[in-house]
Amino acid sequence: MAATIRDVAKAAGVGVGTVSRVLNNSPFVSQPTRERVLAAMAALDYQPSPTARRLALGRTHTIGVITPFFTRPAFVGRLNGILAELTATNYDLVLFSINTPEQRDACFQNVSKFKSVDGMIIIALGVQDADATVIKHWNVPTVLLDSHHPDLPSIAIDDTGGGRLATEHLIALGHRKIAFIGDTFDSPFGFISSQRRYLGYRQALETAGFRYRPAYQRLGDHGRYVAHQLALELLELHDPPTAIFAASDTQALGVLEAAHARRLRVPEDLSVIGYDDIEIAEYLDLTTIHQPMYSSGQQAATLLFELLSGNPPEETHILLPVEVVQRGTAAPPRTAHG
């Protein structure tokens, strides 16, 4: 059907080797023959077969990305950063989406996924020692993005620091009754960012010398609706918090809804701080922690290419900083000694 390298060679009256050379623009081809080959390729509408090339080269010129819940803003943003970095290289990107714990396990078992790419980026998924062993065993460079394991290169984001930052911001504003809403700790996907943000929250509280109030900590499945319910519980407490730190902007929206439902004004009656700085946060004037989603994706891709190039960088465990974005949903509590 489609013309092959052999057809071109025949048409140009040369050997396949020569055609291959012009294909890879080797300097060892005389100008005249090169032109003859080029002409033949054009005449035959020839397009080299990527698959054959891969087999012969032993490289796929493809990198894989494994991501859970790929519609979540935090993951889309990272993926976008990866894509941006990739277009410069014309590597292909194959996307594996994980939506159930079974898919997660299957993915790590299914080595064929790894065998069809030159490198892999895994987003957010928790990696156990056993997983790391499998990954390393198959010998395809893999970087963890927004996840961590001692044996694997990673681009992580300082979640603990972010949690601390958010809480400290609230404390600096004068709040003493600060609640936390986040994901459950036993995520079947091994997500731990919410847990680390909680850790930062606890640290900040402790440093400030506030007593620990278990009732101010509410965990549930990720999402606006659950967070809404959780916030309602918090607001119905005898001694309700004056501020709520939500482990993600999405959950912060649920908190905002709950406040609205309870006729509480934000930030006058309740301060809210989110996490992620998703696009809509600015529109909503939501005070939040900005994490570099796009940039972290870029850096993961860059790191992967360095690994692929054979010159691995010194430091392969990178931790990116975050910063608080002060907007309108966090302010001093009504009574200074709330």
Add this chain to the structure above:
Amino acid sequence: MAATIRDVAKAAGVGVGTVSRVLNNSPFVSQPTRERVLAAMAALDYQPSPTARRLALGRTHTIGVITPFFTRPAFVGRLNGILAELTATNYDLVLFSINTPEQRDACFQNVSKFKSVDGMIIIALGVQDADATVIKHWNVPTVLLDSHHPDLPSIAIDDTGGGRLATEHLIALGHRKIAFIGDTFDSPFGFISSQRRYLGYRQALETAGFRYRPAYQRLGDHGRYVAHQLALELLELHDPPTAIFAASDTQALGVLEAAHARRLRVPEDLSVIGYDDIEIAEYLDLTTIHQPMYSSGQQAATLLFELLSGNPPEETHILLPVEVVQRGTAAPPRTAHG
């Protein structure tokens, strides 16, 4: 390095053909030999090479998706539908992201992209006759999603009808001064959905017998900020509109911002209707047109697989309906004969 089919054959004391058969679980293998082969594979840690398989089969078991601005909710939603449909089939998905007009052109020229997939789905990008010719020429089944061309299968969404619906809803509410904010018509990417929504808007206005007011039509680049400016212009008119139809929810947010900036209450002073029904729309109580993003992605994938299976369906040009979602940003104008 890694074990090949030949190593397994040797270790199991059989021919490569037999190994291949158990790999593809052919029934023509006796149970004892099958087990022997399986044991050898396990012992050697054998994993078949996807690349070699592709070369031999002439199929890549991969489908490609070309999408512009892949972070926009409308595209993410569609992609998510495609992914969902794909996981059932264990086809791989390679993602091509287009962010500049140059990339768009390069993508259609670059046949190698098409040669490395069994089928292709193109999201939103306008397809010219020349593009369609190229696509058909290379003979890889391609379906257009949220785009259209007579020669190519497509899953489109009834943008014109949606524009009409939105406008009719406003008219039914009693509005007569209805403005439109949308994307410029000469998108370098060939996007036309905004333009079609505008067409529906005009049709509804005409049907209702309203006179055409050029000043009520404002076009600009896609995005909240531009829409914000455009809305400001509208609101500064001598005879400002009582309702604004934004061609996307993102743009509707800009309109909402503008209303807020002008101290106008929504919907009392200004009605706003968006388009897309993105996730945040519900939170914002935004009246909008719901378009089936996820489902359209699924259907595109389904259609592509039908094409791939060799039993092409009768109808390959599918138009999906939309519906208005009545929420809080659209209400009757203050003065009934406003």
Add this chain to the structure above:
DNA sequence: CTGTTAGCGCATTCAC
């Protein structure tokens, strides 16, 4: 049922 052989399309030695 099973071993052998011949490609799949290209890159890469080698000699010339």
Add this chain to the structure above:
DNA sequence: GTGAATGCGCTAACAG
């Protein structure tokens, strides 16, 4: 500089 030969790892057709 250039052509011919060999191999990448697997499937499929063909004998047995």
